[in-house]
Amino acid sequence: SQKIEQNSEALNIQEGKTATLTCNYTNYSPAYLQWYRQDPGRGPVFLLLIRENEKEKRKERLKVTFDTTLKQSLFHITASQPADSATYLCVPNFGNEKLTFGTGTRLTIIP
Amino acid sequence: GAVVSQHPSWVICKSGTSVKIECRSLDFQATTMFWYRQFPKQSLMLMATSNEGSKATYEQGVEKDKFLINHASLTLSTLTVTSAHPEDSSFYICSARNPGLGAGNEQFFGPGTRLTVL
Secondary structure (H helix, E strand, C coil), rough: CCCCECCCEEEECCCCCCCEEEEEEECCCCEEEEEECCCCCCCCCCEEEEECCCCCCECCCCCEEECCCCCCCEECCCCCCCCEEEEEEEEECCCCCCCCCCCCCEEEEEE | CCCCEEEEEEEEEECCEEEEEEEEECCCCCCCCEEECCCCCCCCEEEEECCCCCCCCEECCCCCCCCCEEEEEEEEEEEEEEECCHCEEEEEEEEEEEECCCCCCCCCEECCEEEEEE
């Protein structure tokens, strides 16, 4: 069965450094991957979507890559700030409208 | 753009009562709305998918008679938790989608509703 894994439950990064979060999947490649941010007690906020035929997507300090050979997506936040601290969710889609969420990676930016 | 609101943001009710949660897309028409539930430190679990004017499609294990969903317009969906019990206490989040927005596949989430059943 299909499985999506984010590299760690929690990640601590020094302010100003680049935070890199990893999302790995097995078996079938998703048609696209979405990355969301969720703060405690709030709904997820959409950040970026990358399709399987795209290598990279950028939005301000955010960058997402999609490597179908490695079956991996990387999510980077450059020049990280304490306000970037949140849980980040890698959400695959296999061609239908449903999204399947994992528990994500809790990122803490240390001042 | 693409703002989704929920009301109320939190509610406390007695066991056995019913609670209605509203989800509105404020600046776009939502062809599809989704209802999720999230327990502490767990992932969002999809409860049901609803399309305007048609019956909701419930995920396996979700009781449709207990969680009533109405999607009467392209901007409003409601979730009614009937005869609520303490185990229904959770964080309920809705999302809305319109294929004509953005990349077409993302969902825009509401801020969530914290339900506590005493």
